[in-house]
Amino acid sequence: MTDSPTYGFDTLQIHAGARPDPATGARQTPIYQTTAYVFRDADHAAALFNLQEVGYIYSRLTNPTVAVLQERVATLEGGVGAVCCSSGHAAQIMALFPLMQPGRNIVASTRLYGGTVTQFSQTIKRFGWSATFVDFDDLDAVKAAINDDTRAVFCESIANPGGYITDLDAISAITDAAGIPLIVDNTSATPYLCRPIEHGATLVVHSTTKYLTGNGTVTGGCIVDSGKFDWSASDKFPSLSTPEPAYHGLKFHETFGPLAFTFHSIAIGLRDLGMTMNPQAAHYTLMGIETLSLRMQRHVENAEKVAVWLENDPRVDYVTYAGLKSSPYFDRVKTICPKGAGGLFTFAVKGGYDACVKLVNALEIFSHVANLGDTRSLVIHSASTTHRQLNAEQQEAAGAGPGVVRISIGIEDPADLIADLDQALSKATA
Ligand SMILES: *Cc1c(COP(=O)(O)O)cnc(C)c1O
Numbered sequence: 001m002t003d004s005p006t007y008g009f010d011t012l013q014i015h016a017g018a019r020p021d022p023a024t025g026a027r028q029t030p031i032y033q034t035t036a037y038v039f040r041d042a043d044h045a046a047a048l049f050n051l052q053e054v055g056y057i058y059s060r061l062t063n064p065t066v067a068v069l070q071e072r073v074a075t076l077e078g079g080v081g082a083v084c085c086s087s088g089h090a091a092q093i094m095a096l097f098p099l100m101q102p103g104r105n106i107v108a109s110t111r112l113y114g115g116t117v118t119q120f121s122q123t124i125k126r127f128g129w130s131a132t133f134v135d136f137d138d139l140d141a142v143k144a145a146i147n148d149d150t151r152a153v154f155c156e157s158i159a160n161p162g163g164y165i166t167d168l169d170a171i172s173a174i175t176d177a178a179g180i181p182l183i184v185d186n187t188s189a190t191p192y193l194c195r196p197i198e199h200g201a202t203l204v205v206h207s208t209t210k211y212l213t214g215n216g217t218v219t220g221g222c223i224v225d226s227g228k229f230d231w232s233a234s235d236k237f238p239s240l241s242t243p244e245p246a247y248h249g250l251k252f253h254e255t256f257g258p259l260a261f262t263f264h265s266i267a268i269g270l271r272d273l274g275m276t277m278n279p280q281a282a283h284y285t286l287m288g289i290e291t292l293s294l295r296m297q298r299h300v301e302n303a304e305k306v307a308v309w310l311e312n313d314p315r316v317d318y319v320t321y322a323g324l325k326s327s328p329y330f331d332r333v334k335t336i337c338p339k340g341a342g343g344l345f346t347f348a349v350k351g352g353y354d355a356c357v358k359l360v361n362a363l364e365i366f367s368h369v370a371n372l373g374d375t376r377s378l379v380i381h382s383a384s385t386t387h388r389q390l391n392a393e394q395q396e397a398a399g400a401g402p403g404v405v406r407i408s409i410g411i412e413d414p415a416d417l418i419a420d421l422d423q424a425l426s427k428a429t430a
Contacts, residue, residue, distance in 0.1 A: 009076065009192060014290050017071030031283045032064040051247060051255075051267055061270050065279035069286050073212070073222045076191040076289075077204050080227030081262030083270065084220060084282060088187060088207025089119060090275035091221030092154075095183050095205050097273065098239045098264045099151040102128025106152045107145045109136040109166065110397035111159035113207075114387035116185070117394060120154070135397070136166050139174065146178050151236060153180060157196050158188040158337060160372065161382050161406035162320040162399030163345035165332040172200020180236070181229050187211070188344050188372070192296040194337040197226040203261070208281075210373030211343075214288035214295055218281040223265060227258030240264055295375065298411040300340030305414045306407070306421065310347050315425045317348035320399060344372055346382070346404040351429050353402040356381045359428035360405060365412060365420040372408035377417055382406050 007015070018029050037056035039045035047053040056062050066084050074082035085091050096106065108120050110133045120131035134141040136155050146153070153175045155166045168184060175182040181202035186194060190211045196204050206212060208220035231240035231253040240260050243249035247267065253260040270276055300323070307321035322329035323341035333341045349355040359379075360368050366379040370386055380386060382400035395401050409417065 010293050012075050013072070013192075013292050016075035017068040018286075029065055029068045029283070029286055031279050032059075033279055034063075035059045051250065051263070059279070060274055060276050061266055063279050063282070065286075066277050066282040069208075069277075069282040069289075070222070072286065072289060073191075073206065073208075074224050076292075077186070077224040078191075078195055078197045078226075079204065079224035080258045082222050082224040083262055083265040084208070084222045084277040085270070085275040086221065086277055086281075087219045087275075088113075088185075088205070088209055088221040089115060090273075091205045091207070091223050092116060092119060092185070093124075094221075094265055094269045094273065094275060095203050095223045096124070096129065096152060097269050098261060099181065099237060100127070100129050101151075101238075104128075104149050104151045105130045105132060105147070106154050107132050107134060107142060107150055108153070109155040109159065110134065110394070111136065111162065111164050111166075111399055112154075112156055113160045113185070113187070114382065114390060114398065114400065117387075117398060118389045121394075122389075133394075133397070136171060139167075139170055142171060143174055143178075146174070146180065150178070150180055152183050154183045154185070156185040156188060157194045158322070158342045158344065159399070160188050160344060161346050161386070161404075163188070163322050163329075163342055164320065164399065165322045165329040165336050165341065167332060168194075168196055168199035168201065168336055175202075176200065179234055188342050189337050190292060190296055192293045193300070193339050193342055197224070197228075199336065202226055202229045208285045209371070211296065211299075212289055212292065212373075213285045214292065214373065214375060215284075216369075216371055216374040216376070218284045220277050220281045220285055221275075225259070225261040225265075227261075229261075231260055239268070244268070295411055296339070296343075299343030299409055302411065302414045302417065303341070303343040303345065303409040306409055306417055307345060307347075309418050310421065313422075313425065315350055315429045317350055317403070319345060319347040320404075321345035343409040344406070346399060346406045348404045349425070349428055353383070355428045356403060356405050357384070359424050362424035362427040363420055364424075365416055366407065366424075372406075374408065375411050377410035377412060377420075378408040380406050 070082040184196035184201040204224040387400035
C-alpha cells in the first residue's frame with residue numbers, strides 16, 4: 001500500500017509501513033530475526049557507513065520489522081519519521097540526547113509518570129543535565145522556568161496517573177516563542193485519542209509497552225519527529241546544526257532536512273547508546289496496533305461508565321477522570337483529545353491509605369500490577385509503588401497522593417468491572 005494521508009486511521013493502523021514481503025510475498029510482516037545484512041559489495045558497505053545510502057547494516061541501528069513499526073507510528077502521529085527503542089524510558093533519553101549538553105536543562109510538568117519524575121530529577125543529573133518541574137496549568141510559571149540553557153519542554157498529553165489533560169496549544173505557543181522544542185509523551189492518549197503534532201509538539205514519545213501493544217507482552221518505546229523544528233535557527237542545537245566529526249563533518253540538519261532528528265537518533269543515538277528495540281517486540285506491537293482504535297473506543301466507553309459509577313458512590317471521595325463533567329479538564333477533552341479522555345484515572349477512597357491498600361487486595365478482576373494500557377483492567381496504589389521514590393510534595397503534585405488508587409480500565413464487560421469495584425469497596429471501607 002502506498003501510504004496516503006487520505007486514508008483513515010483505521011486503515012492506516014493496519015497498513016501503514018507494511019507491504020507484502022519482497023522475498024516471499026508474506027502478507028503479515030515477517031520477524032526479521034537477524035543481527036546483520038550482507039552488503040552487495042565493498043562500495044555498497046562504504047556508502048551505507050557514510051550515510052550516503054539508506055539500507056540495513058546491523059540490527060542495533062535498523063531492522064526491517066522494527067522499520068515497519070517506526071513508519072506505522074510516525075504515520076499515525078502525523079510525523080515525518082520515528083525511531084523505536086527498547087522501552088519508553090529509553091525513548092525519553094533518546095529524545096533528549098541530540099538536544100542536550102552538560103549544563104543544559106529541560107522544563108517538565110509536575111504531572112508525569114512516576115518513573116519519568118525520577119529519571120528527570122535524579123538520573124539525568126549524571127549527564128550534567130537538569131530539569132525544572134512546574135505546574136503546566138500555570139502558563140506564566142512555564143514561561144518563567146524557561147531560561148537560556150533550556151533545550152526542551154516536556155509534558156504528557158493525558159497525564160499519568162490522574163488522566164489530567166495538558167493544554168498543548170497553549171504550551172506550544174510558549175515553546176514556539178522561546179525557539180525550543182516541545183516533547184509530548186503521548187503514551188496514555190495514543191494517536192487515536194490525541195495527535196500532539198497537530199497541537200504544536202516537536203517530538204512525540206511513547207512507551208509502546210502500554211496501549212500501542214495493548215496486551216502487556218513487551219516493553220518498547222518510540223520517538224516521532226514532526227519534522228517541523230528549525231534546528232539551525234539558533235546556535236542551541238549544535239548536534240543537529242554543526243559538523244559531526246564522526247561522519248566526516250556532515251551536518252545533519254543541512255543534509256537530511258526535516259528528517260535530521262530521525263537520522264541523528266539512528267546514526268548517533270542507537271549507534272552509541274544502543275537502546276535498540278528487538279524485532280520480536282516490534283512484531284507484538286505491530287499486532288497490537290492493528291486493533292488500536294477498536295480497543296481505545298472500548299477503553300474510553302468503559303472508563304466513562306466506571307468513572308460515573310464511582311463518582312456517585314458514597315464510599316468514594318472524588319474521581320479525577322477528565323471525561324466527567326465535574327472535572328476541571330472536561331473542556332480540554334474537546335480540543336485536545338476529542339475521541340475521549342482515555343482509560344486511566346485515579347480515585348480517592350474514604351478511609352485514605354489503609355482503605356486504598358485493602359481495596360487493591362480485595363479486587364478480583366483488576367490485577368495489581370505496575371502497568372497500564374492492557375486489555376485487562378489494572379489497579380495500583382501509586383504512592384506506595386510507581387510514585388514511591390517521590391517525596392510527599394512531589395506525590396501530591398503528580399496526583400499520586402497516599403489516599404488515591406490509579407486504575408487502568410480494560411476492555412472487559414463494564415458491568416463486571418463495576419461489580420468488582422463494588423465488592424472491593426465494601427471490604428475496603430467496612
Ligand atoms: C510506562 C510509561 C513510561 C515508561 O515506559 P517504559 O516502557 O516502562 O520504559 C513513560 N511514560 C508513561 C506515560 C508511561 O506510562
